[in-house]
Amino acid sequence: MKTRHPRSMTGKVFEGISFKKYARKFLIKTLANFLILYSVYMIVWVFYEPALAETRYWYDQLRGKTYVVVEPAQFKTTEPPPQRGLLTDILEGQTVEKLSPVDPQFSLMIPKLAANTRVIENVNSADEKAYLDALRYGVAHAAGTGLPGSGRHIYLFAHSTNTFANVSRYNAVFYLLYKLEAGDEVDIFYRGQRYTYTVTGKLIVSPTDVSYMTRQTNGEFLTLQTCWPPGTIAQRLLVFAEPAGQSGEKLSLR
Template identity: 50%
Template sequence: MFPKGTIYQSGKSPERADIKISLSFKRRLIYHFISKSGAGITAFMILSFLWTFLPVLKEEVYYDLGLSKDQPAKTESRIDVAEADKVIAVQKEAEGWGVNSYFSIVIPKISAASNVLANIDSGNKNEYTDALKRGVAHSKGTYFPDQGKTIFLFSHSTDSPLNIARYNAVFYLLRKMEVGDNIIVFFADQKYEYKVTEKLFAEPEDTSWLNYDSSQEKLILMTCDPPGTTWRRLLVIAEPLK
Protein backbone atom coordinates (compact mmCIF):
# COMPACT_ATOMS: atom_id res chain seq x y z
CA MET A 1 0.00 0.00 0.00
CA PHE A 2 1.39 3.42 -0.91
CA PRO A 3 3.14 5.26 0.63
CA LYS A 4 5.27 2.94 2.81
CA GLY A 5 8.36 3.24 5.10
CA THR A 6 9.36 3.71 8.73
CA ILE A 7 7.35 6.39 10.49
CA TYR A 8 8.69 5.94 14.06
CA GLN A 9 11.80 4.20 15.39
CA SER A 10 12.09 3.66 19.13
CA GLY A 11 15.12 5.29 20.75
CA LYS A 12 16.12 7.18 17.67
CA SER A 13 13.10 9.23 16.65
CA PRO A 14 12.16 12.38 18.61
CA GLU A 15 9.24 12.15 20.97
CA ARG A 16 7.16 14.51 18.84
CA ALA A 17 7.24 15.30 15.14
CA ASP A 18 5.02 16.24 12.24
CA ILE A 19 4.48 13.66 9.56
CA LYS A 20 3.45 14.66 6.06
CA ILE A 21 2.32 12.01 3.64
CA SER A 22 1.91 13.02 0.03
CA LEU A 23 0.76 11.11 -3.04
CA SER A 24 2.05 11.78 -6.47
CA PHE A 25 -0.18 13.70 -8.87
CA LYS A 26 -0.89 10.56 -10.87
CA ARG A 27 -1.97 8.61 -7.80
CA ARG A 28 -4.10 11.52 -6.53
CA LEU A 29 -5.83 11.62 -9.93
CA ILE A 30 -6.55 7.89 -9.78
CA TYR A 31 -7.88 8.23 -6.21
CA HIS A 32 -10.28 11.05 -7.13
CA PHE A 33 -11.46 9.18 -10.21
CA ILE A 34 -12.24 6.06 -8.17
CA SER A 35 -14.03 8.02 -5.43
CA LYS A 36 -16.14 10.03 -7.92
CA SER A 37 -16.86 6.96 -10.00
CA GLY A 38 -18.16 5.20 -6.92
CA ALA A 39 -20.65 8.00 -6.25
CA GLY A 40 -21.71 8.02 -9.91
CA ILE A 41 -22.20 4.26 -9.95
CA THR A 42 -24.30 4.49 -6.79
CA ALA A 43 -26.48 7.23 -8.28
CA PHE A 44 -26.85 5.26 -11.51
CA MET A 45 -27.94 2.18 -9.59
CA ILE A 46 -30.56 4.19 -7.66
CA LEU A 47 -31.95 5.75 -10.84
CA SER A 48 -32.01 2.38 -12.58
CA PHE A 49 -33.94 0.92 -9.68
CA LEU A 50 -36.52 3.74 -9.77
CA TRP A 51 -36.84 3.51 -13.56
CA THR A 52 -37.43 -0.23 -13.36
CA PHE A 53 -39.75 -0.49 -10.40
CA LEU A 54 -41.59 2.88 -10.25
CA PRO A 55 -44.22 1.85 -12.87
CA VAL A 56 -44.84 -1.33 -10.90
CA LEU A 57 -45.19 0.59 -7.64
CA LYS A 58 -47.51 3.07 -9.37
CA GLU A 59 -49.78 0.26 -10.55
CA GLU A 60 -49.81 -1.20 -7.05
CA VAL A 61 -50.91 2.16 -5.61
CA TYR A 62 -53.64 2.57 -8.25
CA TYR A 63 -54.89 -0.93 -7.49
CA ASP A 64 -54.86 -0.46 -3.70
CA LEU A 65 -56.78 2.83 -4.00
CA GLY A 66 -59.29 1.36 -6.44
CA LEU A 67 -58.26 3.76 -9.18
CA SER A 68 -57.72 3.20 -12.88
CA LYS A 69 -55.44 5.41 -14.92
CA ASP A 70 -57.41 4.53 -18.05
CA GLN A 71 -60.79 5.48 -16.59
CA PRO A 72 -60.94 9.08 -17.96
CA ALA A 73 -60.08 7.90 -21.48
CA LYS A 74 -62.71 5.17 -21.32
CA THR A 75 -65.32 7.65 -20.06
CA GLU A 76 -64.51 10.07 -22.85
CA SER A 77 -64.72 7.23 -25.36
CA ARG A 78 -68.17 6.26 -24.09
CA ILE A 79 -69.32 9.88 -24.40
CA ASP A 80 -68.05 10.06 -27.99
CA VAL A 81 -69.89 6.87 -28.89
CA ALA A 82 -73.10 8.12 -27.27
CA GLU A 83 -72.90 11.40 -29.18
CA ALA A 84 -72.24 9.55 -32.43
CA ASP A 85 -75.28 7.35 -31.79
CA LYS A 86 -77.44 10.44 -31.26
CA VAL A 87 -76.24 11.97 -34.52
CA ILE A 88 -76.90 8.76 -36.43
CA ALA A 89 -80.40 8.55 -34.94
CA VAL A 90 -81.15 12.14 -35.99
CA GLN A 91 -79.82 11.51 -39.50
CA LYS A 92 -81.99 8.41 -39.85
CA GLU A 93 -85.09 10.23 -38.61
CA ALA A 94 -84.53 13.09 -41.05
CA GLU A 95 -83.94 10.60 -43.85
CA GLY A 96 -87.24 8.96 -42.95
CA TRP A 97 -88.98 12.26 -43.68
CA GLY A 98 -87.11 12.60 -46.97
CA VAL A 99 -84.95 15.52 -45.83
CA ASN A 100 -81.38 16.04 -44.67
CA SER A 101 -80.24 16.72 -41.11
CA TYR A 102 -78.07 19.66 -42.16
CA PHE A 103 -81.00 22.11 -42.27
CA SER A 104 -84.60 21.09 -42.87
CA ILE A 105 -88.14 21.48 -41.56
CA VAL A 106 -90.90 18.94 -40.93
CA ILE A 107 -94.51 19.78 -40.04
CA PRO A 108 -96.17 16.45 -39.19
CA LYS A 109 -99.75 17.77 -39.01
CA ILE A 110 -99.80 18.88 -42.65
CA SER A 111 -97.25 16.31 -43.90
CA ALA A 112 -94.89 19.06 -45.02
CA ALA A 113 -91.17 18.31 -45.19
CA SER A 114 -88.43 20.20 -46.99
CA ASN A 115 -84.77 21.04 -46.89
CA VAL A 116 -84.01 24.63 -45.94
CA LEU A 117 -81.67 26.90 -47.89
CA ALA A 118 -79.82 29.15 -45.49
CA ASN A 119 -79.16 32.89 -45.71
CA ILE A 120 -81.44 33.78 -48.62
CA ASP A 121 -81.89 37.51 -49.21
CA SER A 122 -85.64 38.11 -48.93
CA GLY A 123 -85.16 41.48 -50.65
CA ASN A 124 -83.61 39.93 -53.75
CA LYS A 125 -86.42 38.50 -55.89
CA ASN A 126 -84.18 36.55 -58.23
CA GLU A 127 -82.33 34.96 -55.32
CA TYR A 128 -85.36 33.91 -53.30
CA THR A 129 -87.36 32.85 -56.38
CA ASP A 130 -84.59 30.43 -57.31
CA ALA A 131 -84.27 29.21 -53.71
CA LEU A 132 -88.00 28.56 -53.33
CA LYS A 133 -87.89 26.22 -56.31
CA ARG A 134 -85.57 23.99 -54.31
CA GLY A 135 -86.95 24.24 -50.79
CA VAL A 136 -87.89 26.49 -47.91
CA ALA A 137 -85.83 29.67 -47.56
CA HIS A 138 -84.16 30.89 -44.40
CA SER A 139 -84.11 34.68 -44.35
CA LYS A 140 -80.62 36.16 -44.31
CA GLY A 141 -79.92 38.16 -41.17
CA THR A 142 -82.08 36.01 -38.92
CA TYR A 143 -80.78 33.30 -36.65
CA PHE A 144 -80.53 29.52 -36.44
CA PRO A 145 -81.87 26.96 -33.93
CA ASP A 146 -80.46 27.06 -30.41
CA GLN A 147 -79.17 30.64 -30.78
CA GLY A 148 -81.96 32.10 -28.66
CA LYS A 149 -83.20 34.51 -31.34
CA THR A 150 -85.69 34.63 -34.21
CA ILE A 151 -85.52 32.05 -37.01
CA PHE A 152 -87.46 33.22 -40.09
CA LEU A 153 -88.43 30.70 -42.79
CA PHE A 154 -90.63 31.33 -45.82
CA SER A 155 -92.03 29.33 -48.73
CA HIS A 156 -94.61 29.33 -51.52
CA SER A 157 -98.26 28.42 -51.22
CA THR A 158 -100.60 27.81 -54.15
CA ASP A 159 -104.29 27.86 -54.99
CA SER A 160 -104.45 24.31 -56.31
CA PRO A 161 -103.02 20.93 -55.34
CA LEU A 162 -102.09 20.58 -59.02
CA ASN A 163 -99.61 23.44 -58.63
CA ILE A 164 -97.93 22.22 -55.44
CA ALA A 165 -95.14 20.45 -57.34
CA ARG A 166 -94.88 23.23 -59.92
CA TYR A 167 -94.25 25.92 -57.32
CA ASN A 168 -92.74 23.67 -54.62
CA ALA A 169 -95.51 24.93 -52.34
CA VAL A 170 -94.27 23.39 -49.09
CA PHE A 171 -96.48 25.67 -46.98
CA TYR A 172 -99.63 25.00 -49.02
CA LEU A 173 -101.52 23.84 -45.90
CA LEU A 174 -99.84 26.13 -43.39
CA ARG A 175 -103.20 27.84 -42.73
CA LYS A 176 -104.34 24.55 -41.10
CA MET A 177 -101.85 24.96 -38.26
CA GLU A 178 -103.24 25.79 -34.83
CA VAL A 179 -101.83 26.78 -31.46
CA GLY A 180 -100.21 23.75 -29.83
CA ASP A 181 -99.21 22.01 -33.07
CA ASN A 182 -95.64 20.75 -33.35
CA ILE A 183 -92.91 21.68 -35.82
CA ILE A 184 -89.56 19.90 -36.19
CA VAL A 185 -86.39 21.56 -37.43
CA PHE A 186 -83.24 19.57 -38.16
CA PHE A 187 -80.07 21.63 -38.01
CA ALA A 188 -76.41 20.58 -37.92
CA ASP A 189 -77.32 16.95 -37.15
CA GLN A 190 -79.47 18.03 -34.21
CA LYS A 191 -83.24 17.84 -33.81
CA TYR A 192 -85.19 20.84 -32.49
CA GLU A 193 -88.89 20.79 -31.70
CA TYR A 194 -91.21 23.79 -31.53
CA LYS A 195 -94.81 24.37 -30.49
CA VAL A 196 -97.09 26.83 -32.29
CA THR A 197 -98.06 29.71 -30.00
CA GLU A 198 -99.63 32.15 -32.45
CA LYS A 199 -101.04 32.47 -35.96
CA LEU A 200 -101.68 35.85 -37.55
CA PHE A 201 -101.88 37.79 -40.81
CA ALA A 202 -99.88 40.78 -42.05
CA GLU A 203 -99.90 43.10 -45.04
CA PRO A 204 -97.54 42.21 -47.92
CA GLU A 205 -95.46 45.33 -47.35
CA ASP A 206 -95.03 44.62 -43.63
CA THR A 207 -91.44 43.44 -43.25
CA SER A 208 -91.17 44.11 -39.52
CA TRP A 209 -91.28 40.39 -38.81
CA LEU A 210 -87.88 40.00 -40.40
CA ASN A 211 -86.48 42.05 -37.53
CA TYR A 212 -88.74 40.61 -34.85
CA ASP A 213 -87.00 40.81 -31.50
CA SER A 214 -87.86 38.53 -28.65
CA SER A 215 -86.56 37.72 -25.21
CA GLN A 216 -86.52 34.07 -26.23
CA GLU A 217 -86.06 31.95 -29.33
CA LYS A 218 -88.94 31.96 -31.81
CA LEU A 219 -89.53 30.20 -35.10
CA ILE A 220 -91.56 32.19 -37.64
CA LEU A 221 -92.98 30.56 -40.77
CA MET A 222 -94.38 32.79 -43.50
CA THR A 223 -96.26 32.21 -46.75
CA CYS A 224 -98.75 34.02 -48.98
CA ASP A 225 -102.48 33.90 -48.16
CA PRO A 226 -104.97 33.02 -49.48
CA PRO A 227 -102.98 30.30 -51.25
CA GLY A 228 -101.99 31.30 -54.76
CA THR A 229 -102.35 35.04 -54.10
CA THR A 230 -100.13 37.80 -52.76
CA TRP A 231 -102.91 39.63 -50.91
CA ARG A 232 -101.50 39.14 -47.44
CA ARG A 233 -98.98 37.14 -45.44
CA LEU A 234 -99.76 34.26 -43.11
CA LEU A 235 -97.37 33.94 -40.17
CA VAL A 236 -97.14 30.98 -37.83
CA ILE A 237 -95.07 31.62 -34.71
CA ALA A 238 -93.66 28.83 -32.56
CA GLU A 239 -91.45 28.50 -29.51
CA PRO A 240 -89.01 25.73 -28.53
CA LEU A 241 -90.47 22.83 -26.59
CA LYS A 242 -89.09 22.78 -23.06
Protein backbone atom coordinates (compact mmCIF):
# COMPACT_ATOMS: atom_id res chain seq x y z
CA MET A 1 0.00 0.00 0.00
CA LYS A 2 1.37 3.41 -1.01
CA THR A 3 2.11 5.76 1.88
CA ARG A 4 0.26 9.10 1.74
CA HIS A 5 2.16 12.13 2.97
CA PRO A 6 0.62 15.40 4.17
CA ARG A 7 0.69 18.19 1.63
CA SER A 8 1.05 21.93 2.04
CA MET A 9 -1.38 24.41 0.51
CA THR A 10 0.95 24.56 -2.50
CA GLY A 11 0.74 20.81 -2.97
CA LYS A 12 4.27 20.06 -1.74
CA VAL A 13 4.60 16.68 -0.01
CA PHE A 14 6.03 16.72 3.55
CA GLU A 15 7.75 13.34 3.68
CA GLY A 16 8.71 11.62 6.90
CA ILE A 17 6.35 13.50 9.23
CA SER A 18 2.77 12.90 10.20
CA PHE A 19 0.08 15.48 9.65
CA LYS A 20 -0.31 15.94 13.43
CA LYS A 21 3.40 16.69 13.83
CA TYR A 22 3.30 19.13 10.94
CA ALA A 23 0.23 20.86 12.37
CA ARG A 24 1.89 21.11 15.79
CA LYS A 25 5.06 22.64 14.33
CA PHE A 26 3.03 25.04 12.23
CA LEU A 27 1.02 26.13 15.29
CA ILE A 28 4.15 26.64 17.40
CA LYS A 29 5.86 28.62 14.65
CA THR A 30 2.77 30.77 14.11
CA LEU A 31 2.46 31.46 17.84
CA ALA A 32 6.15 32.35 18.10
CA ASN A 33 5.87 34.77 15.18
CA PHE A 34 2.79 36.34 16.73
CA LEU A 35 4.55 36.86 20.07
CA ILE A 36 7.53 38.45 18.32
CA LEU A 37 5.33 40.81 16.33
CA TYR A 38 3.26 41.65 19.42
CA SER A 39 6.43 42.43 21.40
CA VAL A 40 7.67 44.73 18.64
CA TYR A 41 4.27 46.42 18.51
CA MET A 42 4.27 47.03 22.28
CA ILE A 43 7.79 48.48 22.18
CA VAL A 44 6.78 50.84 19.40
CA TRP A 45 3.53 51.73 21.22
CA VAL A 46 5.36 52.70 24.40
CA PHE A 47 8.48 54.35 22.99
CA TYR A 48 7.24 55.90 19.74
CA GLU A 49 6.28 59.22 21.34
CA PRO A 50 9.55 59.60 23.32
CA ALA A 51 11.61 58.74 20.23
CA LEU A 52 9.68 61.21 18.08
CA ALA A 53 10.02 63.94 20.70
CA GLU A 54 13.77 63.31 21.03
CA THR A 55 14.25 63.38 17.25
CA ARG A 56 12.37 66.64 16.92
CA TYR A 57 14.25 68.24 19.80
CA TRP A 58 17.72 67.33 18.49
CA TYR A 59 16.81 68.36 14.96
CA ASP A 60 15.75 71.77 16.29
CA GLN A 61 19.03 72.02 18.20
CA LEU A 62 21.08 71.23 15.09
CA ARG A 63 19.23 73.85 13.06
CA GLY A 64 19.33 76.43 15.81
CA LYS A 65 15.55 76.66 15.81
CA THR A 66 13.88 78.60 18.62
CA TYR A 67 10.31 79.06 19.81
CA VAL A 68 8.90 82.37 21.00
CA VAL A 69 5.78 82.73 23.14
CA VAL A 70 3.41 85.46 21.95
CA GLU A 71 0.13 86.85 23.21
CA PRO A 72 -3.03 85.54 21.47
CA ALA A 73 -3.90 89.11 20.40
CA GLN A 74 -0.82 89.20 18.18
CA PHE A 75 -2.58 86.86 15.76
CA LYS A 76 -5.30 88.09 13.43
CA THR A 77 -7.62 85.24 14.39
CA THR A 78 -8.61 83.91 17.78
CA GLU A 79 -7.30 80.46 16.88
CA PRO A 80 -3.63 79.58 17.53
CA PRO A 81 -1.48 78.84 14.47
CA PRO A 82 -1.66 75.23 13.24
CA GLN A 83 0.87 72.71 14.52
CA ARG A 84 3.74 72.31 12.08
CA GLY A 85 5.18 68.93 11.18
CA LEU A 86 8.85 68.02 11.09
CA LEU A 87 8.76 67.60 7.29
CA THR A 88 7.29 71.10 6.87
CA ASP A 89 10.15 72.61 8.86
CA ILE A 90 12.73 70.73 6.82
CA LEU A 91 11.26 71.93 3.52
CA GLU A 92 10.76 75.55 4.58
CA GLY A 93 13.89 75.94 6.69
CA GLN A 94 12.13 78.05 9.32
CA THR A 95 14.31 78.71 12.39
CA VAL A 96 11.94 80.78 14.54
CA GLU A 97 8.40 79.74 15.35
CA LYS A 98 5.78 81.61 17.37
CA LEU A 99 3.82 79.78 20.05
CA SER A 100 0.37 81.05 21.01
CA PRO A 101 -1.54 79.37 23.90
CA VAL A 102 -3.98 76.66 22.87
CA ASP A 103 -6.30 77.99 25.58
CA PRO A 104 -5.73 81.50 27.03
CA GLN A 105 -7.88 80.53 30.03
CA PHE A 106 -5.31 77.99 31.23
CA SER A 107 -2.32 76.81 29.21
CA LEU A 108 1.28 75.79 29.84
CA MET A 109 4.04 76.67 27.38
CA ILE A 110 7.74 75.75 27.45
CA PRO A 111 9.61 77.41 24.56
CA LYS A 112 12.76 75.28 24.85
CA LEU A 113 10.70 72.10 24.35
CA ALA A 114 8.14 73.57 21.94
CA ALA A 115 5.53 72.45 24.49
CA ASN A 116 2.09 74.05 24.26
CA THR A 117 -0.75 72.35 26.12
CA ARG A 118 -4.03 73.01 27.89
CA VAL A 119 -4.11 72.77 31.70
CA ILE A 120 -7.09 71.13 33.39
CA GLU A 121 -7.83 72.99 36.64
CA ASN A 122 -8.48 71.47 40.09
CA VAL A 123 -7.88 67.78 39.36
CA ASN A 124 -7.91 65.40 42.33
CA SER A 125 -4.46 63.79 42.22
CA ALA A 126 -5.68 60.97 44.50
CA ASP A 127 -8.53 60.00 42.15
CA GLU A 128 -7.02 57.87 39.39
CA LYS A 129 -10.07 58.03 37.13
CA ALA A 130 -10.31 61.81 37.48
CA TYR A 131 -6.70 62.56 36.63
CA LEU A 132 -6.46 60.00 33.83
CA ASP A 133 -9.53 61.56 32.23
CA ALA A 134 -7.94 65.01 32.60
CA LEU A 135 -4.63 63.89 31.12
CA ARG A 136 -6.37 62.91 27.91
CA TYR A 137 -6.79 66.63 27.23
CA GLY A 138 -3.61 68.14 28.65
CA VAL A 139 -1.70 68.71 31.87
CA ALA A 140 -3.45 68.46 35.25
CA HIS A 141 -3.41 71.13 37.95
CA ALA A 142 -3.46 69.46 41.38
CA ALA A 143 -6.54 70.48 43.35
CA GLY A 144 -5.72 72.37 46.54
CA THR A 145 -2.51 73.87 45.18
CA GLY A 146 -2.09 77.47 44.07
CA LEU A 147 -2.93 79.15 40.79
CA PRO A 148 -0.90 81.67 38.76
CA GLY A 149 -0.88 85.03 40.51
CA SER A 150 -2.05 83.58 43.85
CA GLY A 151 1.35 83.81 45.52
CA ARG A 152 1.17 80.10 46.42
CA HIS A 153 2.74 76.81 45.35
CA ILE A 154 1.40 75.70 41.93
CA TYR A 155 1.60 71.98 41.09
CA LEU A 156 1.09 70.70 37.54
CA PHE A 157 1.52 67.07 36.52
CA ALA A 158 1.29 64.75 33.55
CA HIS A 159 1.81 61.07 34.31
CA SER A 160 0.13 57.68 34.19
CA THR A 161 0.14 55.14 37.02
CA ASN A 162 -2.28 52.42 35.92
CA THR A 163 -0.42 50.43 33.23
CA PHE A 164 2.98 50.69 31.57
CA ALA A 165 1.49 50.76 28.07
CA ASN A 166 -0.73 53.75 28.87
CA VAL A 167 2.22 56.08 29.44
CA SER A 168 2.28 56.88 25.73
CA ARG A 169 -1.35 57.99 25.94
CA TYR A 170 -1.14 60.25 28.97
CA ASN A 171 2.45 61.50 29.28
CA ALA A 172 3.48 62.80 25.86
CA VAL A 173 3.49 66.49 26.82
CA PHE A 174 6.26 66.16 29.41
CA TYR A 175 8.58 63.61 27.74
CA LEU A 176 11.38 66.16 27.36
CA LEU A 177 10.95 67.84 30.73
CA TYR A 178 14.28 66.42 31.90
CA LYS A 179 16.07 68.66 29.39
CA LEU A 180 15.11 71.80 31.30
CA GLU A 181 17.94 73.53 33.13
CA ALA A 182 18.20 76.42 35.58
CA GLY A 183 17.33 79.65 33.79
CA ASP A 184 14.97 78.11 31.21
CA GLU A 185 11.61 79.78 30.63
CA VAL A 186 8.17 78.38 31.47
CA ASP A 187 5.00 80.31 30.63
CA ILE A 188 1.46 79.89 31.92
CA PHE A 189 -1.58 81.67 30.52
CA TYR A 190 -4.36 81.88 33.10
CA ARG A 191 -7.63 83.72 32.50
CA GLY A 192 -6.04 85.65 29.65
CA GLN A 193 -3.03 86.76 31.71
CA ARG A 194 0.51 85.61 30.98
CA TYR A 195 2.76 84.48 33.84
CA THR A 196 6.43 83.75 33.17
CA TYR A 197 8.58 81.53 35.40
CA THR A 198 12.27 80.66 35.48
CA VAL A 199 13.50 77.12 36.18
CA THR A 200 15.57 76.85 39.36
CA GLY A 201 16.24 73.11 39.63
CA LYS A 202 14.96 69.56 39.25
CA LEU A 203 14.76 66.40 41.33
CA ILE A 204 13.98 62.68 40.92
CA VAL A 205 11.79 61.16 43.63
CA SER A 206 9.88 57.98 44.42
CA PRO A 207 6.34 57.76 42.99
CA THR A 208 5.06 57.44 46.57
CA ASP A 209 6.68 60.69 47.72
CA VAL A 210 3.92 63.32 47.73
CA SER A 211 5.64 65.73 50.12
CA TYR A 212 6.58 68.06 47.26
CA MET A 213 2.95 68.47 46.31
CA THR A 214 1.86 69.62 49.75
CA ARG A 215 4.97 71.60 50.65
CA GLN A 216 4.76 75.26 51.58
CA THR A 217 6.84 77.92 49.83
CA ASN A 218 7.67 81.49 50.75
CA GLY A 219 5.96 83.08 47.78
CA GLU A 220 4.68 81.84 44.45
CA PHE A 221 6.44 78.74 43.17
CA LEU A 222 5.81 76.28 40.33
CA THR A 223 6.40 72.52 40.30
CA LEU A 224 6.07 70.39 37.16
CA GLN A 225 5.87 66.62 37.58
CA THR A 226 6.28 63.80 35.08
CA CYS A 227 7.30 60.14 34.98
CA TRP A 228 10.93 59.07 34.93
CA PRO A 229 12.67 57.65 32.95
CA PRO A 230 10.70 58.87 29.91
CA GLY A 231 8.18 56.28 28.77
CA THR A 232 8.10 54.48 32.14
CA ILE A 233 6.35 54.88 35.49
CA ALA A 234 9.26 53.87 37.75
CA GLN A 235 9.96 57.25 39.36
CA ARG A 236 8.91 60.90 39.25
CA LEU A 237 10.84 63.85 37.88
CA LEU A 238 10.10 67.24 39.43
CA VAL A 239 11.09 70.55 37.85
CA PHE A 240 10.95 73.68 40.00
CA ALA A 241 10.48 77.26 38.81
CA GLU A 242 9.84 80.69 40.31
CA PRO A 243 8.27 83.85 38.87
CA ALA A 244 10.70 85.53 36.47
CA GLY A 245 12.63 88.36 38.08
CA GLN A 246 11.63 87.28 41.58
CA SER A 247 14.13 85.92 44.07
CA GLY A 248 12.06 83.41 45.97
CA GLU A 249 12.72 79.99 47.45
CA LYS A 250 15.19 77.98 45.41
CA LEU A 251 15.54 74.22 45.64
CA SER A 252 18.80 72.37 45.14
CA LEU A 253 19.25 68.80 43.97
CA ARG A 254 19.58 66.12 46.62
